[in-house]
Amino acid sequence: MEKPSAGLWRKIKSRYNLVGSTCSKCGSNYFPPRIVCRKCGRESKMEDRKFNGNGEVVSFTTIRVPPDTFKDEAPYIVGVVRLEEGPMVEGHIIENSRPIDIGTKVRTTFRKMYVDGEEGLIYYHYKFEPV
Numbered sequence: 001m002e003k004p005s006a007g008l009w010r011k012i013k014s015r016y017n018l019v020g021s022t023c024s025k026c027g028s029n030y031f032p033p034r035i036v037c038r039k040c041g042r043e044s045k046m047e048d049r050k051f052n053g054n055g056e057v058v059s060f061t062t063i064r065v066p067p068d069t070f071k072d073e074a075p076y077i078v079g080v081v082r083l084e085e086g087p088m089v090e091g092h093i094i095e096n097s098r099p100i101d102i103g104t105k106v107r108t109t110f111r112k113m114y115v116d117g118e119e120g121l122i123y124y125h126y127k128f129e130p131v
């Protein structure tokens, strides 16, 4: 069996905890995490940063014809959320009793994303929920 790479573990960590990175030189925040700051280049000093998961909807759309992985969930909403700390994050938006629109405040929640048919592995991922 192949050992998961450090890169994969890093991805899993950021998926489950909404951990991105912050540049301690200029304060820019990134999600997914970056190794080099876009503004500071080789001068950048990157550190892990856990985001609080609160943000607002910047854009959204309803997916009616999904990829196979999500065929049981359609129709569903995906959108771009601007986190309070700045980064723009794409993700599913869960429909609850509150309306979804541009500017709707959302929080992050961790939900089952899909089940891998052959191995029965269940994948979890962040989703957004109106508050």
Ligand SMILES: [Zn+2]
Pocket: 023, 024, 025, 026, 027, 028, 037, 038, 039, 040, 041, 044, 045
């Ligand atoms: Zn920077």
